[in-house]
Amino acid sequence: MPFLVGALLLSSSALAAVPFFDVPADENAANIELLYAHGIVNGYPDGSFRPDWPMNRAEFLKVVTLAAFGEAPQTGAIYRCFADFTGDEQWYWTYACRAKEKGLITGYPDGTFLGAKFVTMAEALKMSFAAWEIVLPNYVREPDNWYDPYMDTASYMDVFAELPQVPSHVMSRSEVAALLLSLDRPIKTVAGSPGSDDIPSLELTEAPLCGNGIEEEDEECDDGNVENGDGCSERCLVVVEPVRHAALKIEQRPTPTSGSAAGSIGLPLITLDATAGRQDVSLTGLIFAAEAGDLADGQNYRILTDRDGDGVFEKVVALGKVAGEEVVFSGFAVAVPDGVTIPLQVRADLRSNVTESELALRFATENPRYAEAVGALDSRDLTGIQTDDEECTENFCWIAVVTIDPQTIAISGVGNLYVTADTQPIPSRILLLGTKTDAILGMRFRAAQEDIIVTSIALSGGTNSVALIELFQKGDPRTIAVLRTTACETPTAGLFCAQSRDGVFTVAKDTEAVLFARIVLLADTDGGRSGENITLALSPVTGTSNAIEARGKLSGKRLLQNNGNAAENGEVFIGRKTAGANLIVTGSENDVAAALIISIENTNPDPDGTPVPAGTAPIAQFRFSVGDNISDGGATVRKLVFDVSAVNVQIPVGSYALYNTLDASVTHPCTGNMTTGSITVTCSGLGSSGISTAIDAGGFTDLALKARPVYPEEPSAMTLQVGLSPLSDRTRPGVVEWHDGEGDFSWVDIGIPQVRSTLYRTP
Secondary structure, three states: OOOOHHHHOOOHHHOOOOOOOOOOOOOOHHHHHHHHHOOOOOOOOOOOOOOOOEOEHHHHHHHHHHHHHOOOOOOOOOOOOOOOOOOOOOOOHHHHHHHHHHOOOOOOOOOOOOOOOEOEHHHHHHHHHHHOOOOOOOOOOOOOOOOHHHHHHHHHOOHHHOOOOOOOOEOEHHHHHHHHHHOOOOOOOOOOOOOOOOOOOOOOOOOOOOOOOOOOOOEOOOOOOOOOOOOOOOOOOEOOOOOOOOEEEEEEEOOOOOOEEOOOOOEEEEEEEEEEEOOOEEEEEEEEEEEEOOHHHEEEEEEEEOOOOOOOOOEEEEEEEEEOOEEEEOOOOEEEOEOOEEEEEEEEEEOOOOOOEEEEEEEOOOOOOOEEEEEOOOOOEOOOEEEOOOOOOOOOOOEEEEOOOOOOEEEEOOOEEEEEEOOOOOOOOEEEOOOEOOOOEEEEEEEEOOOEEEEEEEEEOOOOOEEEEEEEEOOEEEEEEEEEHHHOOOOOOOOEEEEOOOOOEEEOEOOEEEEEEEEEEOOHHHOOOOOOEEOOEEOOOOOOOOOEEEEEOOOOOEOEEOOOOOOOOOEEEEOOOOOOOOOOEEOOOEEEEOOOEEEEEEOOOOOOOOOOOOOOEEEEEEEEEEOOOOOOOOEEEEEEEEEEEEEOOEOOOOOOEEEEOOEEEEEEEOEEOOOOEEEEEEEOOHHHOOOOOEEOOOOEEEEEEEEOOEOOOOOOOEEEEEEEOOOOOOOOOOOEEEEOOOOEEOOOOOOOOOEEOOOEEEO
């Protein structure tokens, strides 16, 4: 939610520069500046604000009290209002008791306040909403969690635009500033702030500064003597609660790993959970060694943290250096709050020139300082490391490390992609204008060494009748990519392309993906033309116009185009199952038509086994059907070549005639090449004959062949049968020739190789 200056009643002249050296780079710097100008927050004596440090409940209560009411409560008789307010009075007791009076807080069920406990998002919202009397929603039923009304209202107010929407999230000092201003409520100005000269502004840090010569709060005196190292002279000690030495537990947990390719970015190597005890801890150093492989295979070693607990390691907190056999992380500080677990993960990038190898990290336990940390309250180093169940080699070990067996990652070189024709040939087809065809090209994509993302594919062989080309996977007709001429970098006649930086499709490592190409044809009214030939192909040419471009998913590297040698160096190989020069990958040859003969059937009324007729009689009858089409165009049969099998039957070569069963009186002569045996009967010139061989779209016609069989002089077994064969084979044309109104075709595509009429048989 944007911050409204008017809501704060603060003029620009009242803003004062924040004197904190660590604030300008913080993402909430503007919010911190505004709260500082109002006297709500201040910093530490060393000139820092420490925006990433967690804030405890006592500190937050003071900040929200000042922001909402503009003044600190006066010290009074009521300051032991919680069960844990015992012993010497602490600075925040009056804030807590005043807040309890106003209904801002109630404490925990056991009557305690626990001011030193870090404040969570849910607790901060509850205190803030109470301070500014922000109305909560009414629920039809009791909410599942006490914090639901606060989280729901905050979500409605857009509080989580910049903050984690996690009730248990521990609030940092920077995030507290962002939260208060995201509520869009008036912020009071404390007297003595940079905008007021009445009284000194209040410090957010509560501990007195020993040795500065000023008596503060619990100090008995302060003469400025710091030589004896306790911050004050021996006579001027601060009465404070004793600080227990910090402890830290680092526990290694499994890291999701898989084989990786050279050039991979952000490869997870080792995952840790760091948990502090007794006080907050700053983790300042970690050293790892290679359990397997060579550390030089990696680069940009870094540690990331999961700040919001969502399982995503998003923030880099330390950079490592390879020093001999170790990766050293030093000079950083990761805040680990008391009792809070901070997830950490070590990652690296693999160099692109790595060949087959492996890599695994472990703690460098041979180094007695392989983990370093310091207490946040007492600044004391955490000495001594106990690894697993080993004995501590020092008087006491303040760091405990629990390890698991190293996880080895297999490293491969940059992947290779092999594209070949599918092993099952696709037959030629006659393709109908205005329709989506079946598959006319099959391709096998095989990825080696890593998953391969195909970022560009180009198919040649299209024509002006092709609107687009679709790719789909074997067994799944859904379209996974659409190729268009307009998608090609250099528009070229007949070339159809699909490109995507994110990937057109992905081929899994060590698997084959079988993809098919089908086309969508324009109707003749939209520019589609009958008679065109379409043969899709993947070009073997490399250079400026590549049929396939791809990159490795793990390595992120663009695959090279095949250089023609026998080496596999992260390349795209076309037409090859192994390394070698590219070969063209082609589909079937197909013809484009405006109409289709979709079936030829036997419609002879005589059943099989009928005696061979004597004298002139019909010996075969076939039905020719044309499918529906967009142009409503039909087809005309122009030539038929029958194969006649005559056993012990003589048929004069000139006795054959063809007629349409709608008018048997009109016939067209046909010619046989012999009188008996395997006879070829040719009926030519049908389109201009007197009989009708034109078939409307969606219709059919029955054509019958008659002849004059002659019985032998000696009685014997006779058979006679007429057929059309071969059919549906573009390489063996001429059996059926036809015209679709625009172009001539010498074969039919009906899906079967032959059609037989009645088998006449005389015993």
